[in-house]
Amino acid sequence: MVTPSPSVFDPRAFEGTAEYYAAGRPAYSAELADTMARELSLDGTGQLLDVGCGPGVLVVPLARLFGQVTALDPEPGMLDAGQRRCQQAGVANVRWVQGVAEDIAALSCGSCRVVTFGQSFHRVRRLAVAEAVYDLLMPGGSLVLISHHIDGRPRPADPGYPQIPHAAVRKLILDYLGEGTRHYLATWDEGQPARFEDTLSQTRFGGSRTIYAPGRPDLICDIDTVVAGYFSLSYAAPRWFGTRRADFESDLRHLLREHSPSGLFWDWPGDTELVIATKSKRSRD
């Protein structure tokens, strides 16, 4: 079996997860695009750079707000999945680029109206990358860090299905993968400020504001979707299980069936958080 030694800063951390990611991760708020359009006065022009785009999760709903989108990710499988997703959705104004956030200064993509990171900012050298984003943005342009956020958010009414037993599944993953995974989970921030807001206040942006778009209250998913969601996690990617992958999947399915005989779960990912840092309109940088 492969000994897991994943790192937050490994640009190949999501190798082999793209299809699971597309199938298993809960969607952001249905109001995300309208919220961004309103908050940032977007009008279908200018360029969006989506960093760590994965399988086009943000690109598809946001592309209509811009004239041109550049979607960046180091993982070729993610770029392929994103392209397919856009084709299916009829989204055609996207350029797909393989690369890392740390190299965006060399992308020659021109200036951007907005740069988004969807659950990907924690994977980069935040201070340096935020400064590089500042240079890429046009005056008045914004960096937007998007993620699901549960803590402190009003919980919607329970639609009548059990929740995904995350704690029990995490224990199963640790039983299979052991110390490497434990170390990875314990060293998530590797000395960087845990709050994105604290990082941004140390940059030329000088600060940020945080708003929320209402999350999806009624996501019901089956066991296949829950399994895909777990295999889409960098620390539980199929390759880490090696020859025990089928055993793990079988144990996971059994555990899930024990928690929900119907095989259905309520997935409440929380509201969609947007941490927005805007470059001054008067900036000459």
Ligand SMILES: C[S@@+](CC[C@H](N)C(=O)[O-])C[C@H]1O[C@@H](n2cnc3c(N)ncnc32)[C@H](O)[C@@H]1O
């Ligand atoms: C959790 S996924 C997020 C995907 C998508 N943006 C979303 O909102 O669901 C993180 C993505 O960041 C990418 N990534 C990892 N390291 C990166 C880096 N240094 N620069 C840019 N992207 C990176 C991964 O390949 C992966 O596709």
